[in-house]
Amino acid sequence: MKSLTSQSIALSLFFLVMTCYHCFAMKMDDRCNKDSEPICTKSLCVTSGTAYTDIDALACAVAFAELYNCSAILPGAFNSTIPDSVRRWDFKFSREFSEKYISFVIVDVSNPDYFPRHIKRKQIIEVFDHHFGFQNYWGNTGKIEPVGACATLIFELFKDKTPSATTANLLYTAIIANTLNFKASVTTPRDIAAFEKLKDFISLPENWVEEYYSEVENKVLENLEISIKNDTKILGNGWAVAQIELYNPSTLFSSSKFLDSLWNSMKEHSHWLLTLPSISEGKNYFVTNSWDIQKVLSEKIQSNWLGLRGVSDKLYLRKEILKITNLK
């Protein structure tokens, strides 16, 4: 009798341990198994880079959180690609992490230098990005694909599920912004397909593209220094590369007030570059303080230079420039 009791205690203990193990394994399991129901637990959150949050990162995080019923945490300040009217849309996110999160999905960034420091690599279950250079580092965890917008990758996860109007609006705007209204050569048929499909779910005015860009432009001009600072990437070699996408930056480029603000906002960097893709003209304006950067760009990118200012023959996004020049 006694041995039977201890046997059943042992057995119960065994099952208890197995159940706990199973619970833990469930939590750490790949919550984002595309074929399973959206059963994200409260312990999962989707996040992006710490430096800043752009419209693509915002759209990806909000959409992923909606699809998988988890939290979106965006520690980086919103940059000028998210104008005031978009900020007023009804979407949920937090700025700060709490200890309850034990697993993480990262969107629109894959360079670990930009990740929140406290996140350990083993806690990251998936990384969705369209910036290249870290595919090998992430292996199977990385869904790093050559599309114009990371929003396209996230929208593809919806399959036949319907996004809310706000989520659709964000994804739609992110695709426009990241492909520079389909003028950037990074645009793929997948971006166009996602964009067309999203039209069924959005609630945006007919002239949204013009409205969006004029609002972004006003926001940039309103506070040029902060706009530049909030869209600057620091490369591995210490070079700072800022990008401001405008509908037509040609007048700005020749204004001395603009150049003053630019030098001021870049003063902490020894080597910096500002690239200004002009959406209406399909080319880039470049300003740099560094002959080293000027040399790399003039060698690798078809462009005309007058001293430290240049103009390219076609439109390049920063990530394309970094890829072509082999900088990261």
Ligand SMILES: [Mn+2]
């Ligand atoms: Mn992006």
